[in-house]
Amino acid sequence: MKTVSFKTLGCRLNQYETDALLTQFHQAGYQVVDYSSPADITVINTCTVTNQSDQKSRNTISNAARKNKNGLVVVTGCMANNHKEQLESNEQVTYVVDNERKSQIVPLIDAHFKGEMIHPDSFSRDVFGFETVDQSLHTRTAIKVQDGCDNFCTYCIVPSVRGRAVSRPIGQILENVRSVIDNGFKEIVITGVNIGRYDHDGLRLEAAIEKILELPGDFRVRISSLEPDGFGPEFHRLFQHPKMTPHMHLCIQSGSDPILLKMRRMYTVKSFMNIIEKFRSEIPDFNFTTDVIVGFPGETEADFQLSLDLVKEAQFSHVHTFRYSRRKGTRADRMDDQLEEKIKNQRSERVRKQAEENRLSYMQSMLGKRQRVLVERVDGKGMARGYGEHYLPVNFLTERRDRNWFTELTLDGIEPGESPTMKASVI
Amino acid sequence: MQMMNVEVEKTVFVLEQVRHLTESTYVLRFSRNEMQFLPGQHLALGLPGAKELREYSIYSGVHDDFLEVLIKEVDDGIVSRQLKNISKGDEILVRGPRGFFLTPAAVSKPGKLLFISSGTGLAPFHSFVRSYPDSDYSIVHGGRNISEAYDLEDYKKELFTICTSRGDKGDFPGRLTDFLLQNELDPKARVYLCGNSNMIYDAMDILHAKGLPQKQVFTEVYF
Ligand SMILES: Cc1cc2nc3c(=O)[nH]c(=O)nc-3n(C[C@H](O)[C@H](O)[C@H](O)COP(=O)(O)OP(=O)(O)OC[C@H]3O[C@@H](n4cnc5c(N)ncnc54)[C@H](O)[C@@H]3O)c2cc1C
Numbered sequence: 001m002k003t004v005s006f007k008t009l010g011c012r013l014n015q016y017e018t019d020a021l022l023t024q025f026h027q028a029g030y031q032v033v034d035y036s037s038p039a040d041i042t043v044i045n046t047c048t049v050t051n052q053s054d055q056k057s058r059n060t061i062s063n064a065a066r067k068n069k070n071g072l073v074v075v076t077g078c079m080a081n082n083h084k085e086q087l088e089s090n091e092q093v094t095y096v097v098d099n100e101r102k103s104q105i106v107p108l109i110d111a112h113f114k115g116e117m118i119h120p121d122s123f124s125r126d127v128f129g130f131e132t133v134d135q136s137l138h139t140r141t142a143i144k145v146q147d148g149c150d151n152f153c154t155y156c157i158v159p160s161v162r163g164r165a166v167s168r169p170i171g172q173i174l175e176n177v178r179s180v181i182d183n184g185f186k187e188i189v190i191t192g193v194n195i196g197r198y199d200h201d202g203l204r205l206e207a208a209i210e211k212i213l214e215l216p217g218d219f220r221v222r223i224s225s226l227e228p229d230g231f232g233p234e235f236h237r238l239f240q241h242p243k244m245t246p247h248m249h250l251c252i253q254s255g256s257d258p259i260l261l262k263m264r265r266m267y268t269v270k271s272f273m274n275i276i277e278k279f280r281s282e283i284p285d286f287n288f289t290t291d292v293i294v295g296f297p298g299e300t301e302a303d304f305q306l307s308l309d310l311v312k313e314a315q316f317s318h319v320h321t322f323r324y325s326r327r328k329g330t331r332a333d334r335m336d337d338q339l340e341e342k343i344k345n346q347r348s349e350r351v352r353k354q355a356e357e358n359r360l361s362y363m364q365s366m367l368g369k370r371q372r373v374l375v376e377r378v379d380g381k382g383m384a385r386g387y388g389e390h391y392l393p394v395n396f397l398t399e400r401r402d403r404n405w406f407t408e409l410t411l412d413g414i415e416p417g418e419s420p421t422m423k424a425s426v427i
Numbered sequence: 428m429q430m431m432n433v434e435v436e437k438t439v440f441v442l443e444q445v446r447h448l449t450e451s452t453y454v455l456r457f458s459r460n461e462m463q464f465l466p467g468q469h470l471a472l473g474l475p476g477a478k479e480l481r482e483y484s485i486y487s488g489v490h491d492d493f494l495e496v497l498i499k500e501v502d503d504g505i506v507s508r509q510l511k512n513i514s515k516g517d518e519i520l521v522r523g524p525r526g527f528f529l530t531p532a533a534v535s536k537p538g539k540l541l542f543i544s545s546g547t548g549l550a551p552f553h554s555f556v557r558s559y560p561d562s563d564y565s566i567v568h569g570g571r572n573i574s575e576a577y578d579l580e581d582y583k584k585e586l587f588t589i590c591t592s593r594g595d596k597g598d599f600p601g602r603l604t605d606f607l608l609q610n611e612l613d614p615k616a617r618v619y620l621c622g623n624s625n626m627i628y629d630a631m632d633i634l635h636a637k638g639l640p641q642k643q644v645f646t647e648v649y650f
Contacts, residue, residue: 150525150526152525152526233642258625261624262648266646268631270641
């Protein structure tokens, strides 16, 4: 039996697509092995969103090639789109498969072992052609509803590597949800590159989620990352539904309006805060997390201070901080006033500290509250770990040793550390 | 609401006409190739084989059987200068249409629309007015002098205000932002701003100070 291993870099969508590929390989009779073990095939699902991610992707490719001297190295993901020619001329790489053909890697490899060398580009494009992920991998799975982005934010390379926005037909989405629930998943995450642009025959994201919520079964729904201009004024109503989880990763990027305009982000700080206030007026402990870019060209100390103030004011419980990274072909790369790395590092550190404070204070505000935790794993001593509906990690003691079940708990402590965790007891 | 984003397969279009409006600003007209678009959408253009593409708002209307863009040659720019040197019969690389800028105005019931632009930021409004000449619009456009009121005859004169910061032949001698400060604003109008980000930021500040709700304000930033 041929062995296959996987390495994923970057976003949640990539993670989902790797899980789906892994399932496809397993179903096709390959043995999936840990990335640290030697394998006949190594699939590297790369990321190119920053220079750092390019570097990480390159290092991973070299390591995989060194580790598996006679194995195949398949490179896919956004770097395969952004640096296709460079990767194709890299002797360590056997196949370079772009995002549009990622779901075709199994037939490509099957053909390879039958002695047919097919160029990946001869497969048809299908960004939604993935198998339902196997439940043995996680308790939570992504449902890909959309791919691509047409927003053309001035810093972002994604539109040129993920292509134009396309929406998956609602029938396919519902079928996918039904099948993952039948497979035993208890939590689904609505995922895409820019899900707020979901529009299939006039059906927008709100309506698509409503249809998912109508499906029977004991499962809950989480929204992955969302852009602030990606939904209508009634979107908050969805969260009244018992299956919806009160958490959203809403990307602000900057707390300064002039910088938001230079980024071509189509909202203002005020309109963003209005969204937060609206949600929290209905669900006061609603958990917001976000992305912030520091060191965008022309970002002054005053602009940055506005971002820092906003992180505090909005009480994001987690902030994914990006130091602005120049990407060739983007508008921001051609802007004057590029900032030194040193300033970006300092600003990133200041956001990190504020975000840490926010996280602790959010956790403290949750003490004494009930959470419905989905158990993801239990260790030999009965210490279980999972996530509550607000997307806080929770540890608690249990007699059970299995995973993938819901339990009602009261949050009664915080375990400090680099990534603090809530402690809880059974009600 | 559904987007009419029918992206044409064919990406090489043939230039039919170049019209020079000023020393630096010109209109390129090329074959439509059945492309469907909404006013406010833009195309990415470049020379065939060239790596650099830039976005340009569609200038022509939805009923025109050609496509047009309005371009200002930028000092030290790359694509805006390359495109200035092409002539009738030459090929041009076209991607699109893309974007959502005027979509709410174009597809929902017409109400009062206020269009605010600077420089070539007038382009999407030209497309809109050519497409829906009877809609309830007015335009406040800023430029250095009257020559930046491109193709003025395409608008109803009384609905177009040109603010000239360096000349005195416009309707309002002074900056666009001064015009906004000094004039009343319909609080129900939906306002669309297009052009450079500094102008948009200053204008938005004034609109907010005058009580216009953010949800009625839409922006398209060129640079
Ligand atoms: C969605 C969108 C639509 C656009 N539509 C139009 C349009 O209809 N007409 C048009 O002329 N331009 C438009 N632009 C700007 C255009 O895409 C290019 O940026 C511009 O033509 C300069 O390109 P370049 O390669 O010559 O110079 P670059 O090397 O890309 O830019 C050099 C510098 O010129 C400045 N600049 C950019 N655009 C302008 C401008 N229009 N006027 C003055 N200075 C500028 C910027 O500071 C930029 O850093 C649009 C931009 C966007 C994002």
